[in-house]
Amino acid sequence: MSDFFAGIGKVPFEGPESDDPLAYRYYEPARVVLGKTMEEQLRIAVAYWHSFAWPGGDPFGGQTFERPWFDGGMEAARLKADVAFEMFSILGTPFYTFHDRDVAPEGRSLAESSRNVREIADIFAKKQEETGVRLLWGTANLFSNRRFMSGAATNPDPDVFAYAAAQVKDALDVTHRLGGANYVLWGGREGYETLLNTDMKQELDHAGRFLSMVVDYKHKIGFPGTILIEPKPQEPTKHQYDYDVATVFGFLQRFGLEKEVKVNIEVGHAVLAGHSFEHEIATAAALGIFGSVDANRNDYQSGWDTDQFPNNAPEMALAIYYILKAGGLTTGGFNFDSKIRRQSLDPQDLIAAHVGGIDICAKALLAAAAMTEDGGLAKALKERYAGWESAEAQAMLGSDLETIAARVDREGLEPQPRSGRQEMLENWVNRFV
Ligand code: XLS
Ligand code: NI
Ligand code: NI
DSSP, rough: OOOOTTOOOOOOOTTTTOOOSSSSSSTTTTTTTTTTTTTHHHHHHHEIIIIIIOOOBBTTBOOOOTTTTTTHHHHHHHHHHHHHHHHHHTTTTEEEEEEHHSSOOOOOOOHHHHHHHHHHHHHHHHHHHHHHEEEEEEEOOOSSGGTTTEEEEOOOOHHHHHHHHHHHHHHHHHHHTHHHHHEEEEEETTSOOOOOOOOOHHHHHHHHHHHHHHHHHHHTTTTSSEEEEEOOSSSSSSSOOSSSSSHHHHHHHHHOOOHHHHHEEEEEHHHHTTTOOHHHHHHHHHHHEEEEEEBOOOOTOOSSSOOOOOOOOOHHHHHHHHHHTTTTSOOOEEEOOOOOTTTTOOOOHHHHHHHHHHHHHHHHHHHHHHHHOHHHHHHHHHTTTTTGGGGGHHHHHHHHHHHHHHHHHHHHHOOOOOOOOOHHHHHHHTOOO
16 A cells, blocks of 8 residues: 555545535446446546646646656556555546556667566556456557657658557557457547648558558457547647547548447547537447547637546536437446646545546436436437338438429428427426436
């Protein structure tokens, strides 16, 4: 046991009336909601990078957090692993996620870096065994080191492509070994700053080949998890290739990978792309590529990916409603890709942030489940499309323009507009959130 969280015990469930900032008011892991426990419905994960690796910097200032593992060696990495699993136990969260470079220091060569990661993975394997905590997904950091400044798979230098491929191979190996439920690729610098120095067609072709190789390797090693792409429209590059869910789907289809790869949808990235979170979820569900989510929120004014903890139950309820409608999570989960503000210095802040964010998800799940059970929204939707249930309407879909035109003429069709009832539906939602 480290003493980092000294004085902080396991977070209890105390119910909505509790005023203890370090107690759950809604998250009751064993409570059954729509046939599954809350824990199974939400599959909550803590993100290693924000909670344990991020130093609290912003564009105008550096580190604000003082953590005893920040000196960066392997000894520090072991301490960091201890503290991380202590926090998972305090929170009672079932999953975690990491980048290779979050968990162990980068060495003088890729071989040394990967050895460092494997050494920490040995510790993770033991701690997973002891605590029952599981790996939701692993990923490779292909964006921090300066070698990746012009991209990884889309870098103009083939040696960088090679380095990235080798790094992903190692990260996938480690994820597989730790029983990861998914493997994520976020194209951190797969995009461009200016077209003047960019051959977009070539870069997109390379990205497609790269992803195909990842999928081939997954099958070769028998990794049973899901490969996920995490869309984001910009930041760090001006134009990211994985703009949003629809863009990623088109990309996957072009390379024949739409049955192999799904998406990890992040709230803040959806907002940056000019969408709502539920829009991205519903798009992925409609296209058959919904995988997992990164739970957080952006500041709505700043135009940045601020990765704040979720704090809006009504918004989250709609998102969860569409996740439930899509059949719920399978290999995916709610990964807290969220970080505390740089003035939130204390260990308690880290715990309170997660407690609050998890409670928002739990409260939203209860609201979404009540909406689902009530069935009013589904009924209104069915009625709106009821005309399509007739045999005649269905037959039209297999018909052709000339036959349809002849029918319109014969029957003198004169469609009458009907109300979309938006305000009534919004009011209906507000009964549950
Ligand atoms: C950054 C991304 C990143 C991915 C994992 O904006 O959200 O944190 O989730 O590489
Ligand atoms: Ni993310
Ligand atoms: Ni993000």
